Amino acid sequence: MTSAPKDKELKPWEAYIPQHHWRNATDEAEGAKLGMWLFLSTEVLLFAGFFCAYAFFRLLYPENWHDASRYYLDWEIGAANTAVLLLSSFTIVLAIRAAQQGNRGMMLIHLGITQLCAAFFLIVKLGWEYWPKIRDGKLPGIFFDYPAVYAQRAAEKAMIVAPDAIIPAAQVAGDYASTFTPGAHDHIFLSIYWISTATHGFHVLVGMFVIGWAMWKAYKWHYGPRHYTSLENVGLYWHIVDIIWIFLFPLLYLV
Amino acid sequence: MAHHDVSYLAPKETFLKTVMSWVYTIDHKKIGLMYLVAVLLMFFLGGVAAMLVRAQLWEPTRTVFVSEDGSVYMNPAEAPEGERDSLKTETRGIFFQPITTYVSRPAVNLLSGSTVGAVITASQDGSPSVSLPESDGQTSNPLNIALTDDGSPIFTETTDQRGNKVWELRRENPDSDEPGPVLASITVDGRGNPSAEAGSGLSTRKTTIREPGSTITTNNIYNRMFSLHGTIMVFLFIIPSIPAALGNIFLPIMIGAKDVAFPRLNLMSWYIYVFGGIFALYSVIAGGVETGWTFYTPYSTTTDWGSVTSMLLAAFILGFSSIFTGMNFIVTVHKLRVPGMGWFDMPLFIWALYATAIIQVLATPVLGITLMMLVFERMFGIGIFDPALGGDPVLFQHFFWFYSHPAVYIMILPAFGVISEMLAVHCRKRIFGYRAIAFSSIAIAAISFLVWAHHMFTAASPVANVIFSALTFLVAIPTAIKVFNWIATMYKGSIAWTTPMLYSAFFLFCFTIGGLTGPPLATLSTDIHLHDTYFVVAHFHYVMMGGTVLAFIGALHHWWPKFTGKMYNEFWGQIAGWTVFVGFNVTFFIQFFMGTQGMPRRYATYSPEFELMHKISTFGSWLLAIGFLIHLVVFAHSVFAGRKAPRNPWGGLSLEWETESPPLEHNFAREPVLTHGPYDYDTVVPPHYDPALYPLPERSDNAPSHH
Amino acid sequence: MTNPHDSIEPREILASEEHGHEHVHVTPFWTMFWVFAILLFLTALTVWTANIHYIPVGNSVIEIGATLHILIAMTIATVKAVLVAAYFMHLKYDKPVNTIVVVSTIFGVILFLGLTLTDTISRGIHDRREQGEIHAGGDMTLYSNPGRLERMRAAAQGGVEGSVVQQSVASGEAVVQPPPADNENQSADH
Amino acid sequence: MIDLINTSSSIINTASGALADSWWTRMWFRHSGSTFAPSTDALYYYIFFISAFFFVLLMGLLVYFGIKYRRRPGVAAPLSPAHNTKLEIAWSVIPAILFAVMFFWGARSYLKMVVSPSDSEVIQVSVWRWQWEWVYPNGATPIQNEKVNDREMPFFALPVDTNVKFVMSSQDVIHSFYIPEFRIKRDCFPNRYTTVWVRPTQVTHRWDEDLEKAVPIDPRNPGYYLFCAEYCGDQHSQMANRVAVLTRTDYQKWLEAQADTSSIPLIELGLLVSRNNGCFACHSVDGSRGSAPTWQNIWNQPRPGSRDGKVDFNYVRESILEPGVFVVPGWPNNMMSYQGRITDREILAIATYIQSLNPEFAAQAQEFSRQEMEAQESEDADPIDPLEPEMN
Structure with a gap:
């Protein structure tokens, strides 16, 4: 074989050659993707632990669970975060599309939007959800401050001056919060809320790091029509974070 | 030309470079070999714990x-x-004497009515000291103790009636020469354990600095020993033993690949294993766990003894190592088979590893989340598993066994694989029912997820028990099929009784006993009686040790010439094998009778009626240890003085026998071409094997080997 | 690490037919956009259905219970997840092996949840709890080691002012503070 | 199918009944003590003989092939088929059928263990580290003790041919209620009740009027064991108690005697009650160090910070009923409350017993114990005020 001098103008994605033990780049890309899917399946089974604990206690204490969900959590915040995560999933798909078309600018823009969405998600989570809960003693397990929560609830109820006629109407409107009384197992509900959302939040954080890494590689021209395997895998990871949230959101915030 | 044409064991130019070539290696064979050394070390550690467990049971306390x-x-x-x-x-007890003092600093806190106090302490040899409270920068003496000039209190040294040394601290008596009343005394008994007492009649109170775990009884040491044995053997030895060590070395070679799919992930898996091992060893050093390897709540959430959290984190971390190995193997098998090798041209070891990898990937994450939740439970009291907070301990058992039951198939499936390999090679016979064995591996992997609650027949609800009992019997069928196929493989073979073949036969013997004692444990009413007794201990060891460990040792002999390039001593290998076999059966067979007689497991002591049986069992454990030590010597001798191994010492047909012994850095000089299946012993003379030594059966066309 | 392809010129590889994503399916923009829109719509639908508890029918109302709610919400969530997996995650266009991985994962999750709940549902803990046989969680007086809970609570609430428990710790009394709503379930005779 | 199982199980039941007490049954199992034992054992033997058949078959083939087809130089392995569909189907289906029989049979006899008959006598079982406590329907907890492996442990009796249901709950970690002779086992959980029932069939003990306790009929058979089968910590292996089966009449006499502790002097009763409640698992009486303070010489010792400031009747009472209120500094607060499981007289007895452990106060304790006994015997005596004897 001839050994021509290397073409300095080749971009990294054009010059990409597979690792030594792969027969060709297609095999390598498919193998990497299969590996990623296997990793995602471990993620799903990891979260299955939370879902199983959730289902178990929900079946034990259905009313308590339902009321706690409506009282302690704001569905507006959850819904906003869901929408943001869906948007970020969409933009990362567009980033991959940009890579397939060799459009580095669009790729960076879309990855940037994804990063902003992830940051938005985390800021909302920490600032608007975690912090007020920490302040009010709505913490998991034995950290749950029943006296403080009861006192707070009593104060809230004192402020609701509700004529009898209004309450059924409020119920019809689904405003369970107005009749809520803290239950005996709120601390377990909040335990599951905290550990599952914190684990999910940790995955979002990890996602931000890997998306940042993908942005750096995109900036350095590592992704192009013929090679964007790791970008695709980052996308897969990000989508699974999204899918887990799709399930966590209604379970924790809505029903 | 290039240096990847030399043996993977070949040293580099300098010693440092050689070391670094192992530290940074992404070569699956080096990683596998490092795994092998580590798991053997862990086997030794767990084995010592097991020997101590059996020693304690020599006679009842x-x-x-x-x-x-x-x-x-x-x-x-x-x-x-x-x-x-x-x-x-x-x-x-025969071995562990009760140790009454763990912390060697008993202290007496002398409170003199106010908040100021003095602490009197004694070191292990009993020499006393008093720290007096400081006030205004000067040493005050609220207790009126006689002080020396430099301010240290005066102790009088005496001896009591029993001859123990006693130091007494007395209140000063300024009015006369008579000594004042005793404030406190420190006694050192014959064994050197200091104990402190506050004097009576004074406004003092006794406190002894009792750090958690300050009293260790015989039972407590025993409990740590069996927990240590369980955790080390399960998480650090048996799960990585065949897949991560031998699988890593041979899976790519046997499918003709240069490496596993993700070599760096493979290296990461190894370092994660080391990291997890460090946590486990730290836990052992820091006092050990006494929860058993099952970590049942609420015992594990409430015990203050030892370092349970560290062991939980160790198992959590080791889980990732296992997951990464599994992912790697699945992708490797899917994508890196040599051209022409279809799924049914793979050696059965690969099928077994593939089935194992499926379980590793699907089950291990649940263990991860379980242990994380348990760590949270211990640290933050989240109340999911802790009944005091409204949680449910049986839920923990479900979580735990959802992983840990499939985990026993992670342990045994690779052993099935190596047995298929060894039997075919050493019987020089096409494996009987190739597809049945291959599919039964996958079937076992699938069914293993359905049966976990048979570990909980005394805990779970009757409805669930009936369901799980029925599902449990499903797993027995593919297992039975495998055993029948192996025996049928020997029919009309040309059986060479080498050490690996001997171990295959031992495996068949012990595993059959282990398998056949499964049905009484899957059947509900008999399990109720046998649950948590020595019957379970014996069954488990017949499957795990008589199955996996014997297969592992056999596989070590089988592939030893290949991955070390040296032959081992056949005679001593067989002597050691027989010792292990006899020792194993003496140790564990008697335990079936203990179990049916109702001897519960995890007992530090027992009723005298079981004494004879326990003595026999303990005696067997010594034989077992001797057998393993002979093996160790045989291997050491082979490494240092063994003769060079030929490429294909047994006449095997799978691809690993085509390459050099030890293999080249990239396994093959050039990509192998598949000309025959792994079990075509009827028609093919094995590569690199003397055709004169290998007569083919009459009817075949005596096709020459492809070389 | 050594690369056996060192001696091979990159262009030669490019010239060969073994390209990474040679025949890859380029993500169609509008398909993805519509999937995204449907996902947003389904999110809104989840929220909307979750907040409807009664459907007025003439003079009466039909009640939507918690079970029905969870079924509706989970069905919608599953549809969303399938959309994300099929389109965003490319399962629809990929080799079937990835789909097999996903299906076996879901199989594993269903087994885990399903078989665990077979036990926990059928043990009838809920009924017996209502008959007063079983003490609800949080009844900490039953616990053998109240001191541990005290210590953990004290540690947990170290900085919180005015906490009842903190006072009890300070006064040296190991008073366990059970959740007030649970008082009627406690019994002293255990 | 079920009929077939019924028939076969009854045949085997008869056969195993005939085998009872042979060396063969003795080799495997302990006495068959309940109605569950025969069917469980019979099923076990069914599985055993099937297993033994297959084991002998397979190992016989292994050895035979191993010898017959051992490698000979220059001799080829003869051709043989690599698979045989009929054979393979046979060895898949036959085990499946045998397993199905095991499952149905096992599930049938198991479900009988689950549902207790409605006429069962209910015994409340409470368990904690490391002690079993049975509360009989008349409210009694046994005062008879028997030595089991070096330890004095409470002795439990059951009536023969009577359905007995145990309602069990644990106070701390998981324990498991296991009586090998009855072939029953069930886990006990904290915060939850589990049940198990049994119908004993063999009388092991009789009521001895003179000794006022149950004694073995055959001295070589001192009764059954009650084991804890779920690992629960340090003294897990020492949670063994004797369980005896009496005739109905003897059982009634035994039970009445257990309920009546009034004829036992306080110091003696204190020792009994402490034993039965597992106090000695943690507290020693000889000054040696356990996981709680010793009782030796503590009477009248100062306890600064407690209400009375020293160990007296009030202090002991409070420590038993509300152990968390004052914890001796330096010791872990891990004692559970005995509120509701111990009578006033028993508390007084424990306190007197502790008093008697201090030589200085031993005479005082004896005297008080004697006075109290006299008061018990004279019918019109006022009940003694436990705070009365507190003299300094």
């Missing part, structure tokens, strides 16, 4: 009568007439 000259009597009447009055009673 009893009250004995000790005379002044140290003679021991079971009954005071046995003592000579004159000594009977002075007999002291002592509780003793």
Whole structure:
């Protein structure tokens, strides 16, 4: 074989050659993707632990669970975060599309939007959800401050001056919060809320790091029509974070 | 030309470079070899714990009568007439004496009515010291103790009636020369354990600095030993033993690949294993766990003893190592088979590893989340598993066994794989029912997820028990099929009784016993009686040790020439094999009878009626240890003085026998071409094997080997 | 690490037919956009259905219970997840092996949840709890080691002012503070 | 199918009944003590003989092939088929059928263990580290003790041919209620009740009027064991108690005697009650160090910070009923409350017993115990005020 001098103008994605033990780049890309899917399946089974604990206690204490969900959590915040995560999933798909078309600018823009969405998600989570809960003693397990929560609830109820006629109407409107009384197992509900959302939040954080890494590689021209395997895998990871949230959101915030 | 044409074991130019070539290696063979050394080390550690467990059970812990000259009597009447009055009673087991003091710093806190106090401490040899409270920068003496010029308190040293050394701290008596009342005293007994007492009649109170775990009884040491044995053997030895060590070395070679799919992930898996191992060893050093390897709540959430959290984190981390290995193997098998190798051209070891990898990937994450939740439970009291907070301990058992039951198939499936390989090679026979064995591996992997609650027949609800009992029997069928196929493979073979073949036969013997004692445990009413007794212990060891460990040792001999390039001593290998086999059966067979007689497991002591059986079992464990030590010597001898191994010492047909011994850095000089299946012993003379030594059967066309 | 392809010129590889994503399916923009829109719509639908508890029918109302709610919400969530997996995650266009991985994962999750709940549902803990046989969680007086809970609570609430428990710790009394709503379930005779 | 199982199980039941007490049954199992034992054992033997058949078959083939087809130089392995569909189907289906029989049979006899008959006598079982406590229907907890492996442990009796249901709950970690002779086992959980029932069939003990306790009929058979089968910590292996089966009449006499502790002097009763409640698992009486303070010489010792400031009747009472209120500094607060499981007289007895452990106060304790006994015996005596004897 001839050994021509290397073409300095080749971009990294054009010059990409597979690792030594792969027969060709297609095999390598498919193998990497299969590996990623296997990793995602471990993620799903990891979260299955939370879902199983959730289902178990929900079946034990259905009313308590339902009321706690409506009282302690704001569905507006959850819904906003869901929408943001869906948007970020969409933009990362567009980033991959940009890579397939060799459009580095669009790729960076879309990855940037994804990063902003992830940051938005985390800021909302920490600032608007975690912090007020920490302040009010709505913490998991034995950290749950029943006296403080009861006192707070009593104060809230004192402020609701509700004529009898209004309450059924409020119920019809689904405003369970107005009749809520803290239950005996709120601390377990909040335990599951905290550990599952914190684990999910940790995955979002990890996602931000890997998306940042993908942005750096995109900036350095590592992704192009013929090679964007790791970008695709980052996308897969990000989508699974999204899918887990799709399930966590209604379970924790809505029903 | 390039240096990847030399053996993977070949040293580099300098020693440092050689070391670095192992530290940074992404070569699956080096990683596998490092795994192998590590798991053997762990096997040794877990084995020592097992020996101590059996030693403790040599005889029950009893009250004995000790005379002044140290003679021991079971009954005071046995003592000579004159000594009977002075007999002291002592509780003793054969091996572990009760240790009453763990922390060597007993202290007496002398509170003098106000908040200021002084702490008197003694070191292990009993030498006392007092720290007095500081006030206004000067040492005050609220207790009126006689002080020396430099301010240190004066102790008077005496001896009590028993001859123990006693240091006394007395209140100063300024009015007369008579010593004042005793404030506190420190006594050091014959064994060197200091104990401190506050004097009576004073406004003092006794506190002894009792750090958690300050009293260790015989039982407690025993409990740590069996927990140590369980955790080490399960998480650090048996799960990585065949897949991560031998699988890593041979899976790519046997499918003709240069490496596993993700070599860097493979290296990461190894370092994660080391990292997890460090956590586990730290836990052992920091006091060990006494929860058993199952970590049942609420025991594990409430025990203050030892370092449970560290062990939980260790198992959590080791889980990732296992997951990464599994992912790697699945992708490797899917994508890196040599051209022409279809799924049914793969050696059965690969099928077994593939089935194992499926379980590793699907089950291990649940263990991860379970242990994380348990760590949270211990640290933050989240109340999911802790009944005191409204949680449910049975939920924990479900979580735990959802992983840990499939985990026993992670342990045994690779053993099935190596047995298929060894039997075919050493019987020189096409494996009987190739597809049945291959599919039964996958079937076992699938069914293993359906049966976990048979570990909970005394805990779960009756409805669930009936469902799980039925599902449990499903897993017995593919397992039975495998055993029948292996025996059928021997039919009309040309059986060479080498050490690997010997171990295959031992495996068939022990695993059949282990398998056949499964149905009484899957059947509900008999399991209720046998649950948590020695019957379970014996069954488990017949499957795990008689199955996996014997297969592992056999596989080590089978592939030893290949991955080390040296032959081992056949004669001593077989001697050691027979010792292990006899020792194993002596140790564990008697335990079936203990179990049906109702001897519960995890007992530090027991009723005297079980004594003979326990003695036999303990005796067997010594034989077992001797057998393993002979193996160790044989391997060491082979490494240092073994003769060079040929490429294909057994006449095997799978691809690993085509390459050099030890293999090249990239396994093959050039990509191998598949010309025959792994079990075509009827028609093909194995590569690199003397055709004169390999007569082919009459009817075949005596096709020459492809070389 | 050594690369056996060192001696091979990159262009040669490019010239060969073994390209990474040679025949890859380029993500169609509008398909993805519509999937995204449907996902947003389904999110809104989840929220909307979750907040409807009664459907007025003439003079009466039909009640939507918690079970029905959870079924509706989970069905919608599953549809969303399938959309994300099929389109965003490319399962629809990929080799079937990835789909097999996903299906076996879901199989594993269903087994885990399903078989665990077979036990926990059928043990009838809920009924017996209502008959007063079983004490609800949080009844900490039953616990053998109240001191541990005290210590953990004290540690947990170290900085919180005015906490009842903190006072009890300070006064040296190991008073366990059970959740007030649970008082009627406690019994002293255990 | 079920009929077939019924028939076969009854045949085997008869056969195993005939085998009872042979060396063969003795080799495997302990006495068959309940109605569950025969069917469980019979099923076990069914599985055993099937297993033994297959084991002998397979190992016989292994050895035979191993010898017959051992490698000979220059001799080829003869051709043989690599698979045989009929054979393979046979060895898949036959085990499946045998397993199905095991499952149905096992599930049938198991479900009988689950549902207790409605006429069962209910015994409340409470368990904690490391002690079993049975509360009989008349409210009694046994005062009879028997030595089991070096330890004095409470002795439990059951009536023969009577359905007995145990309602069990644990106070701390998981324990498991296991009586090998009855072939029953069930885990006990904290915060939850589990049940198990049994119908004993063999009388092991009789009521001895003179000794006022149950004694073995055959001295070589001192009764059954009650084991804890779920690992629960340090003294897990020492949670063994004797369980005896009496005739109905003897059982009634035994039960009445257990309920009546009034004839036992306080110091003696204190020792009994402490034993039965597992106090000695943690507290020693000889000054040696356990996981709780010793009782030796503590009477009248100062306890600064407690209400009375020293160990007296009030202090002991409070420590038993509300152990968390004052914890001796330096010791872990891990004692559970005995509120509701112990009578006033028993508390008084424990306190007197502790008093008697201090030589200085031993005479005082004896005297008080004697006075109290006299008061018990004279019918019109006022009940003694436990705070009365507190003299300094």
